[in-house]
Amino acid sequence: MPPIDKKNSELLKRATAPKKTSTAKPAAAKSPVRKKKAPVKKKGLPLQVKFLIAGLLLVLFSPLYYGYVLKLFTSTTRWVMDIGEDPNYRSYKSFAINIPKRYSIHGIDVSSYQGKIDWKKVKTMKEDSVHITFAFIKATEGISSIDPYFQRNWREAPKAGIVCGAYHYFIARKSGAWQARFFLQTVKFEEGDLPPVVDVEDLCGMTPEKMRSELTDFIQHIEKKTKVRPIIYSGFVFYRDYLKGHFDGYPLWIAHYYQPELKVGKDTEWFFWQHSDKARITGINHIVDFNAFKGDSLAFQQMLIR
Numbered sequence: 001m002p003p004i005d006k007k008n009s010e011l012l013k014r015a016t017a018p019k020k021t022s023t024a025k026p027a028a029a030k031s032p033v034r035k036k037k038a039p040v041k042k043k044g045l046p047l048q049v050k051f052l053i054a055g056l057l058l059v060l061f062s063p064l065y066y067g068y069v070l071k072l073f074t075s076t077t078r079w080v081m082d083i084g085e086d087p088n089y090r091s092y093k094s095f096a097i098n099i100p101k102r103y104s105i106h107g108i109d110v111s112s113y114q115g116k117i118d119w120k121k122v123k124t125m126k127e128d129s130v131h132i133t134f135a136f137i138k139a140t141e142g143i144s145s146i147d148p149y150f151q152r153n154w155r156e157a158p159k160a161g162i163v164c165g166a167y168h169y170f171i172a173r174k175s176g177a178w179q180a181r182f183f184l185q186t187v188k189f190e191e192g193d194l195p196p197v198v199d200v201e202d203l204c205g206m207t208p209e210k211m212r213s214e215l216t217d218f219i220q221h222i223e224k225k226t227k228v229r230p231i232i233y234s235g236f237v238f239y240r241d242y243l244k245g246h247f248d249g250y251p252l253w254i255a256h257y258y259q260p261e262l263k264v265g266k267d268t269e270w271f272f273w274q275h276s277d278k279a280r281i282t283g284i285n286h287i288v289d290f291n292a293f294k295g296d297s298l299a300f301q302q303m304l305i306r
Helices: 006-016 049-061 063-081 119-124 150-159 176-186 208-226 238-244 295-305
Strands: 091-092 096-099 106-112 130-141 162-167 197-201 231-235 250-257 272-279 288-293
Touching: 096 272, 096 288, 106 272, 119 130, 119 150, 130 150, 130 176, 130 288, 150 162, 162 176, 176 208, 197 208, 208 238, 231 238, 231 272, 238 250, 288 295
Parallel strands: 106 130, 130 162, 162 197, 197 231, 231 250, 250 272
Antiparallel strands: 091 096, 106 288, 272 288
16 A cells, blocks of 8 residues: 555544534524613693692681581481481480480579589580570578578579579478568579579478469569569479469479470470489589470570560
């Protein structure tokens, strides 16, 4: 075999040598570049709408309108709380009693049992539209007993703006005329006061006829001296059994507790109703009798001494 030259030998090696497999990774394909979208501008409210909203907010949050909104909210809440209750008889938490709803003029009656009263606090107490307009104050009893707190109450209550009336506790076994004299010696009635009141609720061992006779003497003397017809106060049962039909020409003040209505008959012309004896009043440390006047403010003014 002829000798192979050096050049051919190199060519032969290259031809017979195994081909190397490339381990290099192929170049990654370039991802297409995304164009950024321009931000979309949100459309704002028109200027006119903004002014309208601002105006509404000013109205809604103004003190005047806020009062109406608060009143509506309170009334609605009260209506929800009263569901299932007697519509004519509502519970008042601050007074701790139920109060008939059909009356707008309310008052109390007091004696030494209530002790020293802060009449300014009594006047300022209020829940919804219920507040104290008038007060009947005990003055005398029988022919010799003067309530120890009468003069103070008679002086201080009007200063607080409360319309006052004075009452006498009637003792049927005592002279009606003498009781009337004693009452008028103690109380000096003036223009703007409520009429004198006689509280009769016990026979005191006398017959109904005797009681009525002495009571007649009492009211006739009062009317003669003051030119005012006195108010007769009594409990519902006592009035029904012993007074009804005998003194119907006089204003009546009837006590009948814990009832939504005073049912004394259409023929009975009453003016005041004592519907509770357990009221709590700011400025008074003991429970108090609570009353309602039958009429409106004009009728109340016509009741006063002129």
